[in-house]
Amino acid sequence: MSSSSDEECSDYPRYRDRPEWKDVQPITQDDGEYPVVAIDYSDQYRDVYDYFRGIVARQEKSERALQLCTDALTLNPANYTVWHYRRQILKHLNSDLAKEIEYISDVIGEHPKNYQVWHHRRVIVDWHGDGSLECPFTEEMLRADAKNYHVWQHRQWALSKFKMFDGELEFTERLLEDDVRNNSVWNHRFFVLSSTKEQFSNVLADREIDFVITKLQIALYNESVWNYARGILLYCDSDGPKAKLLKFCNDIYGKGDHGEHSIYLFMFLADNSVEDIENGSGDTNTKLTLATKLYSELALKYDIIRTSYWNFVTQDLRRRFPSSMVE
Amino acid sequence: MDCLKVKRIRNCDEGNPTKTTTEQDKVEDVVDRLFNMFIKKSKIDPDAPLLLRKEHILYLKQSLTYLPAAYACLDSSRPWMCYWICHSLALLDYQLDSGMKSHIAKFLDKCQSSQGGFGGGPGQAPHLASTYAAVQALCCLGTEEAFEVINREKLKSFLMSTKCSTGAFSLEVDGEVDIRGAYCAAAVATITNLNTDVLFEKTAAWILSCQTYEGGFAGYPGLEAHGGYTFCGVAALTLLNSVYLCDTKALLRWCTNRQMRFEGGFQGRTNKLVDGCYSFWQGGVFPIIYEMLNGEVGESVVLDEHLFSNKALQEYILICCQAPFGGLIDKPEKARDIYHTCYTLSGLSVAQHLPNGKADIVGDETNLLMPTHPLYNIEKNCLKKAVAYFSSKTKL
Numbered sequence A: 001m002s003s004s005s006d007e008e009c010s011d012y013p014r015y016r017d018r019p020e021w022k023d024v025q026p027i028t029q030d031d032g033e034y035p036v037v038a039i040d041y042s043d044q045y046r047d048v049y050d051y052f053r054g055i056v057a058r059q060e061k062s063e064r065a066l067q068l069c070t071d072a073l074t075l076n077p078a079n080y081t082v083w084h085y086r087r088q089i090l091k092h093l094n095s096d097l098a099k100e101i102e103y104i105s106d107v108i109g110e111h112p113k114n115y116q117v118w119h120h121r122r123v124i125v126d127w128h129g130d131g132s133l134e135c136p137f138t139e140e141m142l143r144a145d146a147k148n149y150h151v152w153q154h155r156q157w158a159l160s161k162f163k164m165f166d167g168e169l170e171f172t173e174r175l176l177e178d179d180v181r182n183n184s185v186w187n188h189r190f191f192v193l194s195s196t197k198e199q200f201s202n203v204l205a206d207r208e209i210d211f212v213i214t215k216l217q218i219a220l221y222n223e224s225v226w227n228y229a230r231g232i233l234l235y236c237d238s239d240g241p242k243a244k245l246l247k248f249c250n251d252i253y254g255k256g257d258h259g260e261h262s263i264y265l266f267m268f269l270a271d272n273s274v275e276d277i278e279n280g281s282g283d284t285n286t287k288l289t290l291a292t293k294l295y296s297e298l299a300l301k302y303d304i305i306r307t308s309y310w311n312f313v314t315q316d317l318r319r320r321f322p323s324s325m326v327e
Numbered sequence B: 001m002d003c004l005k006v007k008r009i010r011n012c013d014e015g016n017p018t019k020t021t022t023e024q025d026k027v028e029d030v031v032d033r034l035f036n037m038f039i040k041k042s043k044i045d046p047d048a049p050l051l052l053r054k055e056h057i058l059y060l061k062q063s064l065t066y067l068p069a070a071y072a073c074l075d076s077s078r079p080w081m082c083y084w085i086c087h088s089l090a091l092l093d094y095q096l097d098s099g100m101k102s103h104i105a106k107f108l109d110k111c112q113s114s115q116g117g118f119g120g121g122p123g124q125a126p127h128l129a130s131t132y133a134a135v136q137a138l139c140c141l142g143t144e145e146a147f148e149v150i151n152r153e154k155l156k157s158f159l160m161s162t163k164c165s166t167g168a169f170s171l172e173v174d175g176e177v178d179i180r181g182a183y184c185a186a187a188v189a190t191i192t193n194l195n196t197d198v199l200f201e202k203t204a205a206w207i208l209s210c211q212t213y214e215g216g217f218a219g220y221p222g223l224e225a226h227g228g229y230t231f232c233g234v235a236a237l238t239l240l241n242s243v244y245l246c247d248t249k250a251l252l253r254w255c256t257n258r259q260m261r262f263e264g265g266f267q268g269r270t271n272k273l274v275d276g277c278y279s280f281w282q283g284g285v286f287p288i289i290y291e292m293l294n295g296e297v298g299e300s301v302v303l304d305e306h307l308f309s310n311k312a313l314q315e316y317i318l319i320c321c322q323a324p325f326g327g328l329i330d331k332p333e334k335a336r337d338i339y340h341t342c343y344t345l346s347g348l349s350v351a352q353h354l355p356n357g358k359a360d361i362v363g364d365e366t367n368l369l370m371p372t373h374p375l376y377n378i379e380k381n382c383l384k385k386a387v388a389y390f391s392s393k394t395k396l
Ligand SMILES: [Zn+2]
Pocket: B275, B276, B277, B278, B330, B340
């Protein structure tokens, strides 16, 4: 709370001064004899929460109690006890849930990274049984912060709950146009595919690898795409898509224009060689030579913050395939 | 002075800048300035970089007694503040006097609910995260009075009340369900000797379904791999003796790649910015992974170095994350807070203590912090004492 918001509230009438609240006994917070981590609450904060405890004690579930909750939540939207009580009131009063969704939209707009506000929205939307506002709402929230974890969590819940996956792949494509490095979007694309397909078909994997290649042509130094490709290939049992990506990688690698921007390409090629060795495909010595060469370039030149990791990976390879090791 | 000897590699946008790269560039610019200032300073100051131990202790002790009105947003996280402060002080090897220990224990008792478990403040409903924080704080205190605050019987029924049929845990009754719930429940139950097969039936399988294609763990199945949730997932699986079921190689690869090439600190997710608190959330996973690797090889292999650059991490923390008047921060130009103080210090401790038990300190020797236990993030001696205390109690 900033001092300016304190000032804004300073002439707001206190509950203790309101005649219509005379029937409620305020209850002060019991911090015990020796309070620690004691917050120097503003006068208004104390007033509102004393009355909140007062209505909970008498289990009052009324319109004015709902308003009191609103005040308490404005002062501290992270108080889950107040949210919980607010929902009990809404249920008791059989309140208009569409109005409550409007309210929670505003609160989320102000506190987009708070667990409680998103949980409240989810419960209310669930009660309301109408998910039609959730895609436009989350899309608007993503415009402000396209990586907000809570927004993606809510959107995934709503998509699954109300089976609204139509057009979602196109949505991820639009967001990747804005920022091809937004990992949340790549993850979401993976989620959409795994939620809508029984299993990753090879046709789908082939299409996704094409998509990956177009994005790698924009930026090679983009871990998100490489991780996504790895994910797609993990669920694909045909060799085609992998071969296609490998060809793309080998073409670039062959050109020899290596630098820091190639490190994910190096990692992909190296890991792929190791997988081949593990699966016994191709000439083991050739594959080992390539993998160790790439690992050592990463360790000594391009990715030196991870030298100890690359050394570890190399040693692990040596331990597992000692006889065929070429120094 | 052998600081900042390893060459740092700047981000590159390959001629196609997006929001991710422009924000990354801004952070690297500020960090670069601080690194350069440090290099000049270190030529005249042989102790640099120095951990501002006294200042941090003062800031923490002040926060223990008084918090300004701006902390009202943490009014439902007061047991957390107790834990963050007590644990930070333990890492700094600062002993609270017995009077203060008793006050903290009594206050946490005020946060304990009649239904079992602890709430975010006196009179608030019980919450699994607050419960975790309260139990952790009480263990940091290490007194019999503190241990005896916990009503184990009621705690057990509270834990049962947050268990879902899927094996997951909700943070409160009718509250949100995510991987934090499973970790908090596993940590609280194992430390207080309340864990049973029934309580954690199907939990490990549920946690495993949160490991993503990237290798890290998400807060909920389908979501993005994230540092905080990865720590929760890996630590919980280990506490439930099921960590061998997860993909260790992918996990290690993901964690290693979260260390920033230029800044040396960790990011929480792929293509996000560095943040001091991930020094622990990501850094703390490494000691757990070392144990997993041992299990896989089937022989005890003691590593002589960390699998991330523990020097670069210490440099980021000491040079970029210390507020001049105490407290630690997310990244340069951010304000200090107790949360970042706790987890950045915890990460520093992990970085200073090698897998083989030896210390590897950047800067002055006095920078050395006490070691933390990676599964609970409690100072090791405190944890030992707490575990010994509760293991003498009967299973309920
Ligand atoms: Zn942080």
